[in-house]
Amino acid sequence: MNQENAISSFALYKRVLRYLRPYWKVFVVSILSMSIAAATEPAFARLMKPLIDGGFVNKDGSSLIWAPLAIVGLFLVRGVTSYINEYSTTWLTGQLVQALREEMFTKLTKLPVDYYDNHPSGRIMSRIAYDVNLVTEAGFNVITVTVKDGITVLGLVSLLLYTDWQLTLICLAVLPIVTVCVRVVGKRLRGLSRQNQQNVAQLTQILGEAIDCHRVVKVYGGEKYESERFHRAAESIRHNIVKQSATSSANTGVTQLFIACALALILYFAAMRAHSGDFTAGDFMSFLTAMLMLFAPVKRITSISQSLQKGLAAAESVFNFLDQPTEIDAGKNVLANVQGEIAFENVSFNYSGAERAALKDVNLTIKPGETVALVGSSGSGKTTLVSLIPRFYEPSSGSVLLDGLPLNAISIVSLRENIALVSQDVVLFNDTVMANIAYGKTGPVSEQEVIEAARAANALDFIENMPQGFKTIIGENGTKLSGGQRQRLAIARALLKNAPVLILDEATSALDTQSERLVQSALENLMKNRTTIVIAHRLSTIESADRIVVMSQGSIIEVGTHAELLASAGQYALLHQIQFAAEK
Structure with a gap:
């Protein structure tokens, strides 16, 4: 005010x-x-x-x-x-x-x-x-x-x-x-x-x-x-x-x-x-x-x-x-045939009123179709970093590029059309199952497309067992569904969108073992042939990632595969050891 x-x-x-x-x-x-x-x-x-x-x-x-x-x-x-x-x-x-x-x-x-x-x-x-x-x-x-x-x-x-x-x-x-x-x-x-x-x-x-x-x-x-x-x-x-x-x-x-x-x-x-x-x-x-x-x-x-x-x-x-200013959208470029290369060049970011920077001179290039996992303690800057990709925030300095184009040179609508997001806090609408999945695609959507997305997300079985199937009203933010069911609907929505860039923000951290297996299987279907950035709390879910990026206090401190990082005996190896001991 x-x-x-x-x-x-x-x-x-x-x-x-x-x-x-x-x-x-x-x-x-x-x-x-x-x-x-x-x-x-x-x-x-x-x-x-x-x-x-x-x-x-x-x-x-x-x-x-x-x-x-x-x-x-x-x-x-x-x-x-x-x-x-x-x-x-x-x-x-x-x-x-x-x-x-x-x-x-x-x-x-x-x-x-x-x-x-x-x-x-x-x-x-x-x-x-x-x-x-x-x-x-x-x-x-x-x-x-x-x-x-x-x-x-x-x-x-x-x-x-x-x-x-x-x-x-x-x-x-x-x-x-x-x-x-x-x-x-x-x-x-x-x-x-x-x-x-x-x-x-x-x-x-x-x-x-x-x-x-x-x-x-x-x-x-x-x-x-x-x-x-x-x-x-x-x-x-x-x-x-x-x-x-x-x-x-x-x-x-x-x-x-x-x-x-x-x-x-x-x-x-x-x-x-x-x-x-x-x-x-x-x-x-x-x-x-x-x-x-x-x-x-x-x-x-x-x-x-x-x-x-x-x-x-x-x-x-x-x-x-x-009179409040809207999102800045000066970009003129409309994306076509996106490959999915994402580059962070000397990116820093400060939240308004924060005492310290959330990101400090981050440099990272993610290749088309590559799966990169971000790990680190709370407050290390993982979510902030991925929030820059759909331009929820603008970098305080440096630039983020998609296929060599600065994000601020791309139309916001065009940019976001090529990004799908699945997070831990699933957002669903008080509408039918069909409408919630179809939300992932602008324009007309056929019933068969929705069914195929649900099948790929391992959601078809529980949807068909609901009182009215795809026409069932799921309640405010899906209160009538379990955590795993909500997560699979969000994955079906992302599958239907079929965007070349995928962001997974701790998508399985709040699930039980059985639900996690179903969701993880659905995520594997979703991640195929896409540039995927995964924020993970459970390190066991990202062992197969092409690269793992370890962050601490807004900076990247380690990058490598699961095996390489364990061998280097650095921060990732310490985190892995702590989690492995806790799960015994």
């Missing part, structure tokens, strides 16, 4: 209204309908004069007929135009929310990996799910109130001026005071709205973690701790809402007090005028009706400050998110 800057209210409005530009005809219809509906209010107040003077004072029978009929006609016009206004406003609001949500989701898919590293998922989700709805208050709901009530106020004030301008000046005298109150309170409300968005994000984060980590919560008895965290987050939201309500109510109360004082004076002087004969009964009734009708729209206009500041704070949050 520290990277985000405040945006002026005017700039926010310009950006919000830009989304309504394609629907300007509906917008115009909405404005016209609300203007007509607003104009009926001063017209109703004006009808009081002929109704009272003609019908009651002068005993004119025609006034008692046409004036009530005119009132019915006014309310008929008002009902029709209000319906058109409500319908068009809701339609435009829906279009605005949908357009913003879709643009934010598209932005979400194009953000660099380090954005996700530095921003909690709860805050990201609350922006798309919660903040966007509040934007409509700054976008169109406020416009509706401002235009409709503004026209009503303008019409009623004009009627008051026409009826008696001297009395009306008393009413207008309170406007500067109201303006100052609205401005002071508006700043306070906007700050509270920003804080509330943070609180909602925190609540979403805690809720998501409690759901995702429910097994850990249960087994370690964390129910009370999580409940207390949730209570604190919910309490913060409650306090903030009370503060917003109190601030808004105080603003409304003070404003209404000044307006009431002005109205009291007006009533006093109007009664004095009527008593002296300068005011007819119709004039007084028309003035009194307009004055009373003026109270409600002025109240709504002064109260709209809370909705406005909430909306502006939300719009600021949304547009700060939309």
